[in-house]
Amino acid sequence: xxxxxxxxxxxxxxxxxxxxxxxxxxxxxxxxxxxxxxxxxxxxxxxxxxxxxxxxxxxxxxxxxxxxxxxxxxxxxxxxxxx
Amino acid sequence: xxxxxxxxxxxxxxxxxxxxxxxxxxxxxxxxxxxxxxxxxxxxxxxxxxxxxxxxxxxxxxxxxxxxxxxxxxxxxxxxxxx
Amino acid sequence: xxxxxxxxxxxxxxxxxxxxxxxxxxxxxxxxxxxxxxxxxxxxxxxxxxxxxxxxxxxxxxxxxxxxxxxxxxxxxxxxxxxxxxxxxxxxxxxxxxxxxxxxxxxxxxxxxxxxxxxxxxxxxxxxxxxxxxxxxxxxxxxxxx
Amino acid sequence: xxxxxxxxxxxxxxxxxxxxxxxxxxxxxxxxxxxxxxxxxxxxxxxxxxxxxxxxxxxxxxxxxxxxxxxxxxxxxxxxxxxxxxxxxxxxxxxxxxxxxxxxxxxxxxxxxxxxxxxxxxxxxxxxxxxxxxxxxxxxxxxxxx
Numbered sequence: 001x002x003x004x005x006x007x008x009x010x011x012x013x014x015x016x017x018x019x020x021x022x023x024x025x026x027x028x029x030x031x032x033x034x035x036x037x038x039x040x041x042x043x044x045x046x047x048x049x050x051x052x053x054x055x056x057x058x059x060x061x062x063x064x065x066x067x068x069x070x071x072x073x074x075x076x077x078x079x080x081x082x083x
Numbered sequence: 084x085x086x087x088x089x090x091x092x093x094x095x096x097x098x099x100x101x102x103x104x105x106x107x108x109x110x111x112x113x114x115x116x117x118x119x120x121x122x123x124x125x126x127x128x129x130x131x132x133x134x135x136x137x138x139x140x141x142x143x144x145x146x147x148x149x150x151x152x153x154x155x156x157x158x159x160x161x162x163x164x165x166x
Numbered sequence: 167x168x169x170x171x172x173x174x175x176x177x178x179x180x181x182x183x184x185x186x187x188x189x190x191x192x193x194x195x196x197x198x199x200x201x202x203x204x205x206x207x208x209x210x211x212x213x214x215x216x217x218x219x220x221x222x223x224x225x226x227x228x229x230x231x232x233x234x235x236x237x238x239x240x241x242x243x244x245x246x247x248x249x250x251x252x253x254x255x256x257x258x259x260x261x262x263x264x265x266x267x268x269x270x271x272x273x274x275x276x277x278x279x280x281x282x283x284x285x286x287x288x289x290x291x292x293x294x295x296x297x298x299x300x301x302x303x304x305x306x307x308x309x310x311x312x
Numbered sequence: 313x314x315x316x317x318x319x320x321x322x323x324x325x326x327x328x329x330x331x332x333x334x335x336x337x338x339x340x341x342x343x344x345x346x347x348x349x350x351x352x353x354x355x356x357x358x359x360x361x362x363x364x365x366x367x368x369x370x371x372x373x374x375x376x377x378x379x380x381x382x383x384x385x386x387x388x389x390x391x392x393x394x395x396x397x398x399x400x401x402x403x404x405x406x407x408x409x410x411x412x413x414x415x416x417x418x419x420x421x422x423x424x425x426x427x428x429x430x431x432x433x434x435x436x437x438x439x440x441x442x443x444x445x446x447x448x449x450x451x452x453x454x455x456x457x458x
Contacts, residue, residue: 009361009433010444034454052446055454056431059366062454075363075431079447079457082360082367082391082432083344083403083423092215092287093298117308135300138308139285142220145308158217158285159308162301165214165221165245165286166198166257166277179325182343188398191347194340194419196412197328201337252334266342270420273340277412 192266217285236272338412382418
């Protein structure tokens, strides 16, 4: 199944894009989807550890274990720095 | 010696004026001046105790024991309620 | 000007913007305004009166004390006098600091102290009467609150 | 509107004035702006970027949580995006309450939480380079901060 992945700030620079589509196995969980994104965009973890990244599904932070469905919108970004 | 006395808010209503001149003995301290004002304007303590009033000399709160000089500006008012 | 007493309406944003030095990253502002209900009783409007020159001196003393006590850069204090309708701003205190924590602490301390020491008085006007509000007192006669 | 993300300059006073219910007597406002020096290094300007729809949702969640946690009436949160010069406001949080203490506490809590959870990022631009600032992280991969 295909899902959309969004990148912002540092992750957009590293992925070379703000937005991509990736193919995931069915079923996929938030963990396996996150791993698939890191595998496809290795630059995201060149200079940082995976645990320094945040991951959202349909504009909500993942808690872990969520099922991913076709057409879900995923997003990978660094710890926020607004304010 | 003559000094000026200012009243504000409730004390102005009770004294019937915003400003008065009173005659004090020489020497006078802040305590004796305060007593002289209360004696001349008994309405100030009709409905409250003397310790509920504040007293300033030349725009400074008294600490107690200050000497009062000719032409000093005294002020008697209730506990403040701005803000 | 950082300390002011005025009969004109207050522009909270403009007052807050007076205190923005380059080393700072945050301004915390308290905007105090006229509440319609106090302890269940309805206020029609308020009237504020001040011993103006002394009030300005006391504001300046408070700002100096706050700068000693907290890591802050600037303080602005403005109080309005005269008749104020419901919702109108009576006092604005703006504090800027390199880091926000000190600005929050100082702003809260300043409004507490202003209500204790700055010679300004509030008259509450109700539908059926009016009263000059007296603050809390526990000191000796004439001597300011500790 | 109480939650907003915009590319336009922010009017702090106008934002604070959006939250003045009649039961209230105080609004506490945090105005966060661009500091010239951070740890001795000079910033030329900042660029902010957001995951806008998620950021608005997270702001609303924060305001709801603050209303549960503190005795407050209204919350306004506005964050600016794009290029910001020194001294320009990046974020305004305004909290109104019947009594000022809760407004101070809630405002301070909200800015701390916003910096932790709302998906907005800051790029520091220096004379000799630029860097996307990353916040603090101590969680599991992908999972939001505790």
